[in-house]
Amino acid sequence: MSSFRFEQHGAVGKLILLGDADSEPGSDFPSSLRAAVRQAYASDIRVLHLASASGNFAVADDLGTIGDKGSKFLEAFAADILASIRLIEELPVPTVASVAGMALGGGFELLLAFDFLVVAESAVLVLPEVSVGGLPMAGGVQRLADRVGKTLATRFVLLSEPIFGKVAVDLGIATHLVPDGKLEQVSDELVQHLATGPTLSYGKARTLIRTWATGGVSAADIISTQLGAGILDTKDGAEGMAIAVAAVRKHEPIPKIQFSGK
Secondary structure, three states: OOOEEEEEEOOEEEEEEOOEOOEOOOOOHHHHHHHHHHHHHHOOOOEEEEEEOOOOEOOOOOOHHHHOOHHHHHHHHHHHHHHHHHHHHOOOOOEEEEEOOEEEOHHHHHHOOOOEEEEEOOOEEEOOOHHHOOOOOOOHHHHHHHHHOHHHHHHHHHOOOOEEHHHHHHOOOOOEEEOOOOHHHHHHHHHHHHHOOOHHHHHHHHHHHHHHHHHHHHHHHHHHHHHHOOHHHOHHHHHHHHHHHHHHHOOOOOOOOOOOOO
16 A cells, blocks of 8 residues: 555645554655655646645654665665655645644654644654664755754754644744644645635745745845746736725725636
8 A cells, every 4th residue: 555645626636644543654655655746746736735644644654664674775765755855845836734643754854845834732743863873864854954943953853852733833843733633624724725825926935935945035036026027917916916906995905815826
C-alpha cells in the first residue's frame, strides 16, 4: 500500500498520508509522495491540502526499516523526500497542512513545506535525529530556522525538544491553533476559502515571499513589478477590482468575492 494518495475534489487537491491510529506509514514514503505530488501538478486544483488518516506524520512504521540500511540508503531516502518538498513549495497554488497528533522527523520536515500549518492543541512536532546521532536531511533544519531564527532552531534541532501546538503557533512555525476535535472543520474552512480565492494572485504572492526568503528584499524588489504585470487584466483581477471600487465609492465594506481562478 502506498503511503500517500492524491485525490481531487473540485478545486481542492487532497494529499493523504495513509494509515490508521495503530499503524504509521510504510517505508515507501518517498516514492508515493513523489507520485502524489506529480498528480497534483498535473491537475487543475486551486489549493492543496495535506492530511494524515491517523493524525500523525512519520516516515516509517519501523525506523529499523530505514536505519538498518545504512547511510547511503538514508541519504537517497532523504534526498527523494526533499525533492518532493521543493516541488510542493513551487506549486502555483496555496498549500495547507493539518496535524492532530505527532509529527516526527521527516513527517515534521514535510509539514514545513506548506504555506499554512493548522495544528491541534495536543499536536507535537519534533526532529529527533540529532539526539540519536543522526541528522535531519529532508530540509527541516533550514526551514525551521527560516521560521523561528537561528537561536531557537539550534535549540529545537540540537536538543530535539518537542514543540507543542500552542508554542508552534506562538513562534510562527504553525499558522493556526485549533481545539482538539476541531481540526478538520477549521482546516476545511481555510481550504475552501483558498479554493475560491484569487488563485493567480496567490501564486504570484507565494513566489514573491519565496524569493524574499531565499534572496532578501533586493531580490524580491527585482521581480515584484514583473510578477504583477497584467494582473488587473485577468478575469479575477478586473472583476475583483471593480467590486472593490464600487464598494469603496459607496462607503461600504468590500464583500466576499468569488473568484474563478482565471
